[in-house]
Amino acid sequence: VQGVGLRSSKVALAQSTNQVFDAINNIGSASGQVVDHRTVKKALSSLHFGTIRYRQNHVIACEGEAADYIFVVARGVVRTCKNFERGGRSVVAFYLPGDIVGWSEQNHSLSVEAASDAVVRFVKRSALTSLAVRDSGVSGLLLGIATSQLRRAQEHAVRMSMRTKPRVASFLIDLGRRSGTANSVKLLMSHQDIADHLGLRRETLSRRITQLQRVGIVSRSGTRTLIVDYERLLRQVNP
Amino acid sequence: VQGVGLRSSKVALAQSTNQVFDAINNIGSASGQVVDHRTVKKALSSLHFGTIRYRQNHVIACEGEAADYIFVVARGVVRTCKNFERGGRSVVAFYLPGDIVGWSEQNHSLSVEAASDAVVRFVKRSALTSLAVRDSGVSGLLLGIATSQLRRAQEHAVRMSMRTKPRVASFLIDLGRRSGTANSVKLLMSHQDIADHLGLRRETLSRRITQLQRVGIVSRSGTRTLIVDYERLLRQVNP
DNA sequence: CGCTCATTTGAGGAACTTCAAGGTCAGTGG
């Protein structure tokens, strides 16, 4: 199994600190919290970072195990999953580069897995929490992350109450926005992962995309990349 | 319209402070944050509280308006909703006495409404955020709330990917747990609200409850109260 | 090429919704 034997280096430290800070910057201000950039940056640089590369479908953290670390996605896509006894699976969320995974659970209620080949940096939770007690900037930053992810989870809950057509459309729009490419959406994860995320069968997902293609709202550009008519796609969500 | 003309009193202040503190206590510690009770209690007591009574279905805060206040449910049930153009509606979450509503959005992305007759206390957001910057205990407390609600939202997302039978069962279990009554669940909100929360029609909800009744997993005790066989109900969730 | 894995397509059945009535309960006024 990959991911055993955590390394940490000066280089990784510096890069990670910047990345975490940058990633969190928007989020932090979105929460309405005032965040002192310098303070937070300085505080974070005192944390120990490590970096691990994972291959697709490898497990980063198991459901049920103590969550001693939180993760920052550096490259690729990470998913959190709930696995059922009878073989089913629900993908709760996807995390793109810059996103923070695993804050919300002090012992993981979900497994954390690589949805594609991925590079993940990690921070010791205890270091972060003790830092947060002393520094309200760090604390506000964590609050910003949690708030942002809460909003995302609520939006997803709304999405899940839609019919499959608007459900898929809404997902594509969201993925495009998060990737920063509204007009061409690259599916960074397998259909199976997306289907499990949207609570439908991969056949149904495929059919809905094909359907969008037939009416000209999306067209294919190579494997796993869709050129989308953003306006018309948006209209599929609120028909 | 009710809810205009905010009152605040010494009595309400004292009660609210205790209630908020008590409500938050578990949550705060669940986040892994160390929370200094005395500090937080003292900090909260410096906030201005007000209390309003709402009748069922009245709007507490509109979708889109600035969220200058956050709310603490004192009595009854509060719901957050997303309303669609074409008349549809999605109930994102229910909040019971002790729960905090409206932290996550600095301008409400959801409308906040009374799902039953309800009493709501409110806190000025700006007071809370400025307090949080100075006091990491308050900050950790808010983080605890956000974390707890994030977990709840994620659980609900998982629930929404289930079939209707386990979906309803899971909801009943959750409601029972939150009410502190595992073996008798009182439906504190209308079937319509529950159906909109679970993304199904009220007819389907009714049929699923009837179905549970026929096999003896639940039985009715007066209007809106169900006596449940907790173990068997749990088995419906992971069949 | 030959292999494997991911995606697509079709046909049939189950699950859920829709439409249309009927039933229950609390409050209200005769």
Place this chain on the structure above:
DNA sequence: CCACTGACCTTGAAGTTCCTCAAATGAGCG
């Protein structure tokens, strides 16, 4: 006390959506 009303819940029958199962096609790789 009883009938009346309005809000809410329940039930049945028909229609649609989505799933299941089975098989074909396409993409990546040694």
